[in-house]
Amino acid sequence: MSACRLCFIGLASLFAVFSYVSSRTIFLELNYPTKEEQSFLKKYGYLPEPQDKKDLDFAYSLHSISEAVRKMQAFAGLPQTGVLDPDTRKLFKKKRCGVKDIQNKPTRNRRYILQEGWGRKTISYRVLNGSSTLPKHRVESLMETALAIWAPHGGLHFTRLYSGNADIQVSFARENHGDGFPFDGPGHVVAHAFQPPHGAMHFDDDELWGENLDDDEEDVTDFFAVAVHEIGHALGLSHSDVKASVMYPYYQVPVEKLHLDDILGMQELYQKDELSEEDVPESTESPVGYSSLVPRFTKADRPESEEENEIPDLCYTNYNTIQAIQGKIFVFEEEWMWVIRDRVIEDGYPRRFHEVFVGLPKHVTSIKAIYERQNGNIVVFFERKYWEFSRSFRLIKVGRLTDYSIPQYVPELTTVFLSNYNNKTYLIEYERFWRYDERRAR
Numbered sequence: 001m002s003a004c005r006l007c008f009i010g011l012a013s014l015f016a017v018f019s020y021v022s023s024r025t026i027f028l029e030l031n032y033p034t035k036e037e038q039s040f041l042k043k044y045g046y047l048p049e050p051q052d053k054k055d056l057d058f059a060y061s062l063h064s065i066s067e068a069v070r071k072m073q074a075f076a077g078l079p080q081t082g083v084l085d086p087d088t089r090k091l092f093k094k095k096r097c098g099v100k101d102i103q104n105k106p107t108r109n110r111r112y113i114l115q116e117g118w119g120r121k122t123i124s125y126r127v128l129n130g131s132s133t134l135p136k137h138r139v140e141s142l143m144e145t146a147l148a149i150w151a152p153h154g155g156l157h158f159t160r161l162y163s164g165n166a167d168i169q170v171s172f173a174r175e176n177h178g179d180g181f182p183f184d185g186p187g188h189v190v191a192h193a194f195q196p197p198h199g200a201m202h203f204d205d206d207e208l209w210g211e212n213l214d215d216d217e218e219d220v221t222d223f224f225a226v227a228v229h230e231i232g233h234a235l236g237l238s239h240s241d242v243k244a245s246v247m248y249p250y251y252q253v254p255v256e257k258l259h260l261d262d263i264l265g266m267q268e269l270y271q272k273d274e275l276s277e278e279d280v281p282e283s284t285e286s287p288v289g290y291s292s293l294v295p296r297f298t299k300a301d302r303p304e305s306e307e308e309n310e311i312p313d314l315c316y317t318n319y320n321t322i323q324a325i326q327g328k329i330f331v332f333e334e335e336w337m338w339v340i341r342d343r344v345i346e347d348g349y350p351r352r353f354h355e356v357f358v359g360l361p362k363h364v365t366s367i368k369a370i371y372e373r374q375n376g377n378i379v380v381f382f383e384r385k386y387w388e389f390s391r392s393f394r395l396i397k398v399g400r401l402t403d404y405s406i407p408q409y410v411p412e413l414t415t416v417f418l419s420n421y422n423n424k425t426y427l428i429e430y431e432r433f434w435r436y437d438e439r440r441a442r
């Protein structure tokens with residue numbers, strides 16, 4: 001090899017190292033949040049506060065920054081890249097609620113609950129003032145409508161007070177207003193509210209508040225949409241990462257009705273006892289609150305023509321899952337299920353599992369993870385959600401993997417089983433597993 005060629009290789013590799021280092025530096029700088037962005041990440045619970053707040057040289061590691069960004073992206077429904085790309089950076093500027101997204105020390109393991117509700121069904125409210133753009137009588141009227149959206153889902157009754165202390169006190173305020181959570185002028189944080197037993201709802205009076213807005217009124221903030229969200233907090237709910245839900249933290253218009261996620265949160269807070277297995281008579285109808293939201297599977301949905309020839313043969317198939325439930329063997333493959341007792345397939349099987357587990361959404365195309373709880377309920381997992389059915393296959397609950405303390409980065413479970421040995425539930429994703437203690441709910 002000639003000297004010249006060696007020299008060329010040397011230069012080329014030097015250049016490669018240089019460009020790697022410089023592009024990496026640029027990448028790191030781009031991905032490191034500004035001071036304002038860091039305070040956003042801390043304020044909403046994505047970054048921990050530094051141990052020593054007076055340490056001026058304190059800097060977060062790149063790892064903790066990108067973990068925080070990933071969590072923020074997950075909550076907002078963006079791709080979880082951990083990188084501060086333009087779409088992610090837009091979140092820092094968006095109009096939103098000032099309440100934390102992630103509570104660092106949840107008192108319960110359920111995602112949408114910070115604490116209990118009011119512990120009673122009659123709750124009073126009082127509007128203390130109007131905003132500079134929305135008179136008090138309009139605020140009162142819009143509050144009444146917003147409360148009416150929530151009332152049926154907790155069996156609640158709201159009464160308006162005109163003097164004295166109400167449970168939920170509604171007011172407009174600017175910047176520092178005495179509760180330790182100052183507002184920030186026009187834009188970004190538009191309101192915040194406190195959970196029971198505090199219950200106050202504050203709206204930032206530096207926003208232009210309005211109602212029945214047209215599409216071109218971007219500067220104006222819709223009072224009704226924000227009020228419906230803040231009432232959720234005042235009743236005890238925290239933020240939800242379900243984008244279509246009312247409890248999603250970023251400002252969305254219009255708000256017309258609650259999402260199933262909001263309703264399940266309310267039932268958990270105010271109707272848990274009423275909806276328990278013992279109290280609700282067995283019926284083929286959906287329980288309260290589900291009927292309008294969870295479509296029931298009907299015969300019309302089934303394409304009859306190709307029914308017979310597409311059933312997999314149980315003897316030759318690879319099962320999606322096989323599980324002992326109710327002393328029988330349940331086998332799932334594609335959209336079909338078999339129930340086997342004493343080595344004999346029970347009458348009527350195979351059936352499509354959607355006909356048995358009525359209430360599972362259509363996008364659940366296969367069942368891989370299913371198990372019988374100690375109380376006899378049957379839980380079906382799909383992606384990051386689960387559906388809990390009674391012994392008689394009646395849907396009683398929809399929840400998320402976070403209820404089982406499964407970290408956000410796990411896309412789905414591959415197997416779940418209840419161990420007879422230690423009465424713990426094992427939740428498995430390929431080679432990783434989590435143990436869940438049913439009695440202690442953790």
Ligand SMILES: [Zn+2]
Pocket residue numbers: 097098099229230233239249
């Ligand atoms: Zn909020």
Ligand SMILES: [Zn+2]
Pocket residue numbers: 177179181192202
């Ligand atoms: Zn406040």
